[in-house]
Amino acid sequence: MKPLIYNSKFMKPTGIVTFLFTDIVGSTLLSQEFPDSIHAALEKHDSILKKAIESNNGFIFKTIEDAYCSAFQDSADAIKAAVDIQTALANEKWENAAIRVRTGIHSGNAEWNGNDYSGYITLARVARVMSVAHGEQIIISENTHKLLSENKTAVSAGENNSDKDSHSMDMRNIDVNNISFRDLGERRLKDVIQTVRFFQVEAIRSMGAELEKDEQIIKDENILKLREKLENEDFLNCWNAGKEMTLEESFSLIVDCNI
Numbered sequence: 001m002k003p004l005i006y007n008s009k010f011m012k013p014t015g016i017v018t019f020l021f022t023d024i025v026g027s028t029l030l031s032q033e034f035p036d037s038i039h040a041a042l043e044k045h046d047s048i049l050k051k052a053i054e055s056n057n058g059f060i061f062k063t064i065e066d067a068y069c070s071a072f073q074d075s076a077d078a079i080k081a082a083v084d085i086q087t088a089l090a091n092e093k094w095e096n097a098a099i100r101v102r103t104g105i106h107s108g109n110a111e112w113n114g115n116d117y118s119g120y121i122t123l124a125r126v127a128r129v130m131s132v133a134h135g136e137q138i139i140i141s142e143n144t145h146k147l148l149s150e151n152k153t154a155v156s157a158g159e160n161n162s163d164k165d166s167h168s169m170d171m172r173n174i175d176v177n178n179i180s181f182r183d184l185g186e187r188r189l190k191d192v193i194q195t196v197r198f199f200q201v202e203a204i205r206s207m208g209a210e211l212e213k214d215e216q217i218i219k220d221e222n223i224l225k226l227r228e229k230l231e232n233e234d235f236l237n238c239w240n241a242g243k244e245m246t247l248e249e250s251f252s253l254i255v256d257c258n259i
Helices: 027-033 038-054 075-091 120-131 142-157 166-171 213-231 235-243 247-257
Strands: 015-024 059-064 067-072 101-112 138-141 179-187 196-203
Touching (some): 015 038, 015 075, 015 120, 015 142, 027 038, 038 059, 038 067, 038 075, 067 075, 075 101, 075 142, 075 196, 101 120, 101 142, 120 196, 142 196
Antiparallel strands (some): 015 067, 015 101, 059 067, 138 196, 179 196
16 A cells, blocks of 8 residues: 655644744844845745755745744654754855744644644744744754654554555654754743753754854753743843853853843
8 A cells, every 4th residue: 555645735734733933043133234135145044944844844834024833744854844944054155144043843732724723832832942942953842852752663663564654754764863852851931830841953964164062062051041041030040140151152142032
């Protein structure tokens, strides 16, 4: 029996959906600093995101200014799209306004009603997950991480089955040698009572100047901790944490948060 191939152009993700949200970091500042080149930069950004999302079976259901909201039936496709986006943006030759995006991924129940997705809790959660990321960072929720693990197990169990479904097959498209997931622990999100566990997607990208991995991990964790304190309005602890950050980390946080 020939497996059913999912086609996002005709079939909209529904049921357990993995959402990928992106947002440009410091877009307001970029538009003021580079008024002559920001339009061309945004066109490149739009082209890169559209290609990465749609080539990985994603469905762009909404754009809000420079923010993209997309849906995937398979969590592995969403991860692949996110890595493709960040890799393409990092390798792009920007004239002046270099675009960086924060990326958040979360999976949950949602239904397509013909115009938009219903499933307020899921959609609100993915927006919160994206908000804790900084430029060039991909953050996924524990829900998405569990789905990936389940799909990977399904692939291993059915390697010799010629009738594997499309969800199991998609997990093999991710090169496990180039993508890993770093557990960032549990964090508090604004207006969310329970703590949420995050994972950072780490991919080996073919960049001209690749950041040192260990140094970047420390930077990511420092910024994430301070962002959490800012959202919880813990100003005293925020001040103490800020004194321990490097100038580069502090500047990155200011740009990311549009402070």
